[in-house]
Amino acid sequence: MENKKETDSQPLSDGTSRKESENVxxxxxxxxxxxxxxIAGTMIGSGIFMSPQWVLYHMGSPGASLLIWASCGLLAMLGALSYAELGTVIKESGGEYIYILRNxxxxxxFLLAYTSVIVVRPAGIAGISLSFAEYVVASFYPDCPxxxxxxxxxxxxxxxxLGIINCLNVKLSTSIMNIxxxxxxxxxxxxxxxGMVLLAKGHTQGLQNAxxxxxxxFGPVGVAFYQGLWSYDGWxxxxxxxxxLKKPEVNLPRAVMIAIPLVTCVYxxxxxxYFVAMTPRELLSSDAVAISWGVKLLGTWTWIISLGVALSTFGSANGTFFTGGRLCYVAAREGHLPDILSMANVKRLTPSPALIFTTAISLIMIIPSDFSSIVNFFSFTAWLFYGITIAGLLYMKIKKPDLPRPYKVPIVIPIIVQIASVYLVLAPIIGSPQLEYLYVVLFILSGLIVYIPVVHYKWSPKCFRSVTLQLQLLLQVAPTNKND
Known part of the structure; x- marks a missing residue:
């Protein structure tokens, strides 16, 4: 007993004391x-500046396009309200991953973590970053591609x-998000x-015979939803x-109820x-709808729109990065990814190994990436797992009605989201079947090759422990505890 205090202060292999490690x-x-x-900063990214022409392309008319945008906002709202109940019952970070794990x-x-950490989240970051880069670089090449x-x-x-910012400080990252x-x-x-000024002047040709x-x-509507939902991603x-999150049982549903209606109205x-300023044909032929709008209405001041798009995409990428690193961190903490990814910097209290890993995979994703394929791949896999998550909520509502729920949604809301998720998974496959969807399913199932030996049978080569210890020393990180 007399040596207890001395033991607590002894250094671990990463240079921190045992007591410090337990408090990380x-x-x-x-x-x-x-x-x-x-929520709002991640949702408002490149989509509203790049997706409108694709929604119009698939739907064929301005009126139907506006209905798709409104429906996407409603679906995002219903999904977020369902997630708010999950988040107040299961008060752990990790989003779909932790809810699927518990239910x-x-x-x-594991299949969700495997797919999201290796492909989906990095692809999202890469897609948004490429959008940012296109607008920034275009200002230096005004007369050519x-x-x-x-x-x-x-x-x-x-x-x-973004990787450096998120590794340095949580407050710095959130301050950048707010700005x-x-x-x-x-x-x-x-x-x-x-647009309102043009409407007041009687410019309504773009909305006539809407x-x-x-x-x-079935297929075109589903793909149009994919393009619209890309703009709402982040709900x-x-x-x-x-x-x-401070007081998650209060702030989680409140933030959802403020952010998503705000973004939907703005969109x-x-x-x-856009429809007031440009004809449908002009909008479809535009490579950057917001810039084309700016050329028509702002003339030489169009650079304001270019700057705004760059700021928007950078801020959205920051939010995606912030949350993507947390998914990697939580999955590792639950034993589904290497231990080093579950650790946090002992001084800065950021999950820096997970953020560094996310940075590396996102950089690789830039090499072959194409914006349209990223949207389709992301949406297909995302809504597959959203559906599984919502099914877990319905199970909890029916089988565990006595669980304490600080916030509760009517059961009809997750039922609607469940039906929508099934539709969004099946629509592109039935409407326009492509071999790439089979590749997606095969990639998800390939996670079984890793899961069976590494997670189920807990196979771990001895060299892994040595590598983990060396990385702990290098990155100054230690295992963490969950917040109560």
Whole structure:
């Protein structure tokens, strides 16, 4: 007993004391404003500046396109409300991963982590970073297409900067989120005001006969939803950082109820502004809808839109990075990824190994990436796991009605989201079957090759422990505890 104090102060292999290591955990630093900013700032990225023409392309008319945008906002809201109940019952970070783990078991949770950490999250970061790079580089090549090498190098620089920011300090990352969210809302407000001025002057040609040529096929509507939902992606991001949110039982549902209706209204008004300023044919032929709008209405001041798009995509990438690193961190903490990824820096209290890993995979994703394929791949796999998560919520509501629930949604809401998720998984496969969807399923199932020996049978070569210890020393990280 007399040696207990001495033992607690002895250094571990990473240079920290045992007592310090036991006290390492991520701090609750996200209040309601930062929570709203995380949701809205991640949702408003490249999509509203790049997806409108693709939604119009698949739907065929401005009226149907606006219905898709409104429906996507409603679906995001219903999904987020369902997740808010999950987040107040299971008060752990990790989003879908932790909910599937607690409700459906380790196998499905591992397949989600395997797919998300290796492909889906890095692909999302790469796609947003490439959008950022395209707008930044285009300003230096006004009269010709931007060089591919310059775009990809700029995207890589964006990812590296975000990785450093998120590794340094949680407050720095959230402050950047708050600043960039405000900036992008101001730019979108400029677009909305411009559209309202045109409407006041009687420029309504783009909205006349708004539903002519509307597409009604099962496949086109599903793909249009994919393109619209890409712009709403991020509605569930707050659930990835529940352990860092102050009063999650209060702030989680409040942030959802503020952020998502705000973003939906902004998106609808921005689309109306696009349709008022441009004919459908002009909009379809545009490579960058917001820039084309700026050329028509702002002339030489179009650079404001370019700057706004760059700020918007950078802020969105930051939010995606922030939450993507937490998914990797939580999955490792549960034993589904290497131990080193579950550790946090003992001084800065950030999950730096997970963030560094996410940075590396995102950089690799830049090399072959194409924006449209990233959207389709991300949406297909994302809604597959969203559906599994919502099924877990329905199971809890039916089989565990007595669980304490600080926040509760009517059961009809998750049922609607469940039906929508099944539709969004099946629509592209039935409507326009492609071999790439089979590749996606095969990739997800390939996780079994890793799961059976490494997770189920806990196979771990002795050299892994030595490598882990060396990385702990190098990165100054230690195992963490969960926040209560």
């Amino acid at each position: 955990c991520l701090k609750r630093e996200l209040g309601l404003p930062s929570a709203v900013s995380l 459906s078991g380790p196998l499905l949770a 931007s060089p591919t090498v310059a775009v990809k190098f700029t995207a890589a620089a964006c990812i590296l900067v 960039f969210t405000t900036a992008k809302l101001l730019v979108l407000l400029l677009i909305i005001v411009g 539903f002519d040529n509307t597409a009604t096929g 569930n991001n707050l659930n990835y950082v529940t352990e860092e 609808l008004l921005v689309n109306v502004s």
